[in-house]
Amino acid sequence: MSSYKDSSDQWQHGIAKSITFIVTKDCQLACKYCYLVGKNSKERMSDEIARKAVDYILQNKQVSGNKSVVWDFIGGEPFLEIDLIDRTCDYIKKQMFRLNHPWFNSYRFNFSTNGINFGSEKVQRVNSTSKCKFKKYF
Ligand code: SF4
Numbered sequence: 001m002s003s004y005k006d007s008s009d010q011w012q013h014g015i016a017k018s019i020t021f022i023v024t025k026d027c028q029l030a031c032k033y034c035y036l037v038g039k040n041s042k043e044r045m046s047d048e049i050a051r052k053a054v055d056y057i058l059q060n061k062q063v064s065g066n067k068s069v070v071w072d073f074i075g076g077e078p079f080l081e082i083d084l085i086d087r088t089c090d091y092i093k094k095q096m097f098r099l100n101h102p103w104f105n106s107y108r109f110n111f112s113t114n115g116i117n118f119g120s121e122k123v124q125r126v127n128s129t130s131k132c133k134f135k136k137y138f
Pocket residue numbers: 027028029030031033034035036075076077114
């Protein structure tokens with residue numbers, strides 16, 4: 001018998017604000033159903049853009065009105081930019097704390113990955129520092 005996912009199973013009943021960073025247009029795979037048009041290794045998010053986006057979002061009440069937030073990182077393959085992600089997650093936490101933002105006590109980081117780099121030293125180092133906790137769904 002089929003079942004459906006009840007929204008009460010989801011974190012904050014699925015009503016948290018979701019903010020998505022496309023950190024790269026690069027990926028190691030070539031899935032036929034890929035949603036990304038124009039895959040390439042040159043278009044990557046810079047630290048400056050990531051920080052500007054974080055500042056804009058946290059200082060704009062119209063954007064950050066929800067009680068909770070999911071900071072979402074996608075690509076391409078986001079773990080190709082794990083250093084940027086690491087720095088950006090640190091920056092997000094510092095800014096939420098500095099601004100005494102309500103999201104400081106109610107946030108999650110989410111990563112949509114193909115899993116290829118999940119076991120790499122860099123990704124596991126970020127995982128083990130507890131700065132970003134990764135959960136495997138595959
Ligand atoms: S893993 Fe994702 S980003 Fe990479 S080719 Fe497949 S669908 Fe596209």
